[in-house]
Amino acid sequence: MRIRVCTAFLLLLTVGAVGAVSTGCTASPDRETRAEAEAKNGDTAPASGIRRPVPRGKGSRLPADFNGDGHPDLVLNDLVKAPGDSYGDDAGIGIVYGTAASRGRGPGPDPAVRQTLGPRTRGARVDGTLPAAFDAEEACDLDQDGFGDLIIATDPPYNGTGMPPVPLQILFGGPTGLAGKAVVLKIPAKARAGNEWPDHPVCGDFDGDGGNDLAVTASAGQISYLRGPFTRAGAPRAASAPIQDGGPVLEAPAPKADTNGDGYDDLVHSTRAHTPGEAARGTLLLGGPDGPGRAGGAYRFKAVRLPPAPELPAGRGRVSTEVLQYTDLDGDKRPDLVTRTHRGEKTDLIALYGSGGPDGATGAAADRPVITFSTKIFLG
Numbered sequence: 001m002r003i004r005v006c007t008a009f010l011l012l013l014t015v016g017a018v019g020a021v022s023t024g025c026t027a028s029p030d031r032e033t034r035a036e037a038e039a040k041n042g043d044t045a046p047a048s049g050i051r052r053p054v055p056r057g058k059g060s061r062l063p064a065d066f067n068g069d070g071h072p073d074l075v076l077n078d079l080v081k082a083p084g085d086s087y088g089d090d091a092g093i094g095i096v097y098g099t100a101a102s103r104g105r106g107p108g109p110d111p112a113v114r115q116t117l118g119p120r121t122r123g124a125r126v127d128g129t130l131p132a133a134f135d136a137e138e139a140c141d142l143d144q145d146g147f148g149d150l151i152i153a154t155d156p157p158y159n160g161t162g163m164p165p166v167p168l169q170i171l172f173g174g175p176t177g178l179a180g181k182a183v184v185l186k187i188p189a190k191a192r193a194g195n196e197w198p199d200h201p202v203c204g205d206f207d208g209d210g211g212n213d214l215a216v217t218a219s220a221g222q223i224s225y226l227r228g229p230f231t232r233a234g235a236p237r238a239a240s241a242p243i244q245d246g247g248p249v250l251e252a253p254a255p256k257a258d259t260n261g262d263g264y265d266d267l268v269h270s271t272r273a274h275t276p277g278e279a280a281r282g283t284l285l286l287g288g289p290d291g292p293g294r295a296g297g298a299y300r301f302k303a304v305r306l307p308p309a310p311e312l313p314a315g316r317g318r319v320s321t322e323v324l325q326y327t328d329l330d331g332d333k334r335p336d337l338v339t340r341t342h343r344g345e346k347t348d349l350i351a352l353y354g355s356g357g358p359d360g361a362t363g364a365a366a367d368r369p370v371i372t373f374s375t376k377i378f379l380g
Contacts (some may be wrong), residue, residue: 010268052112054097054177059146063203065138066173068147071098072329073177074109074352075136075150076339079116079375081345092118093136093152094378095178098329109352111373115177119154124158124169124182137168140203140212140280142230147173147181151201151214152182164197166191168216170234181265183234187216187224194219200250204257204265204380206287215250215267215292218242223250223269225291243285243293253299255335260283260296267292268299270310277323279303309341310351317343330354348375 055286057068064072076094097113119134131154137150149172156165169182187198196219207227214226214236223246226236246268257265264287274280284296309321325338334355342348350370 002256006313012288016125022183035133037080050112051111051114054113055099057147058175058176058262061141062145063141064148065098066095066139066148066150067097067177068173068175069098069105071100071102071107071331072109072327073097073137074325074329076324076340076350076375076378077135078340078342079378080292080342080348082379083288083346085326088344091378092116092122092134094375097177102152106330108336109223110369111377112267114377116378117150117152117171117178119133120181122178122180122278123152123154123173124183124184126154128163129157131155131169138201138214140360141173142170142203142214142228143232144229144316145174147175149173149177151203155200156184163192163195166198168198168201170230172232183232183256185216186235187226188236188239190241191224191226192218193222193224193242196220198224200248202250202252202267203293204252206265206267206292208287209262213291214264215243217246217248217250219367221248221269223292225293240291243291244294245293245295246285247271247283249282251301253284254301258287260286265292265345268301268310274301279325299359304337306339307337307369308355309339311320311368312341312343312347312349315343315347319343324350328355349373350375 054067055069059068060070064074066073074096079091079094087284095115095365096109096111099110100107119131123131133155135153137153139148142149149170152169154167154169155262156167158164166187168185171178171182172183198216200217202215203212209226213228216224218224222242225243227238230236249270251268251274253259253266253268259266266287267285268282270282280301282299284299285292286294286296288294304326305324321339321341324340326335329336336355339351349372352371354370
């Protein structure tokens with residue numbers, strides 16, 4: 001699954017992809033100093049036991065600012081599993097909240113201000129069954145209250161007959177972040193088509209009214225277009241018959257959702273999922289008063305340069321590095337890069353590279369990460 005910081009993300013970003021509120025005690029200065037002294041490879045993330053409360057916000061216009069404090073938050077899927085838990089359930093989604101001062105570096109995500117979202121505690125039941133899968137897909141403010149919301153893909157029960165249930169759920173943000181239980185996204189029957197699972201949600205102001213809408217795949221390349229704002233029950237303000245001439249995969253253009261500057265966000269569709277960070281081609285659908293239904297021609301996603309991967313602890317197995325997000329996370333109006341380097345399901349390292357490389361070039365990621373941490377912090 002990808003997550004974009006609604007552009008997405010999740011998050012969602014077009015490159016990248018997207019539990020209980022961590023309001024534990026603030027660690028003592030001595031404890032933080034020891035953790036920093038033991039850090040390696042630029043890692044100044046806190047030990048797993050150090051937590052800070054989620055800052056209380058008043059609302060913002062940032063798509064992935066779940067607590068509304070004016071700082072983008074980081075969404076992570078694929079959390080590492082606990083030792084001895086090779087066949088356990090989905091580990092859930094990790095949220096690292098952005099703060100005004102991240103570990104003394106200025107604005108940015110602070111791993112000490114974190115939250116784990118699991119299907120057992122946050123998922124909505126469908127036909128009495130809680131989801132086993134829980135993957136962040138998209139982030140934006142769907143109900144127009146100034147707090148970002150998270151769209152999650154799940155696996156509701158389905159007997160294979162007729163139109164499947166909607167697998168997408170919404171967790172709504174608020175002054176203390178993502179709270180409460182998710183609700184199932186409601187797609188009116190007239191906006192659905194065929195028997196394929198609705199997927200690949202993309203946020204955008206496609207009709208130019210100032211609020212976020214949602215585009216979701218339907219069968220045979222059609223698109224379910226849902227106009228916002230959405231209710232807290234997960235229902236759109238309006239919906240119409242599916243848009244034709246789409247594709248099986250939807251993305252948001254990057255770095256700007258409004259590619260031609262006409263005041264309407266646009267949409268990209270393609271035949272296969274875009275690998276985060278790699279160059280790819282798609283087809284543009286231009287937004288307008290009736291939504292993203294006008295042909296816009298070919299579209300290209302640009303590749304993102306990967307810096308040298310940070311080192312993992314010694315071990316066996318193939319090491320891989322993936323782009324998670326390429327967006328502004330520190331408020332300087334330039335994109336920052338977030339990567340995940342991992343070996344199997346039990347060892348990983350998230351790395352955040354600030355904008356402006358060694359030569360100061362705009363948009364280039366510095367080769368030395370400003371923050372690294374393992375998603376093991378979400379296990380504690």
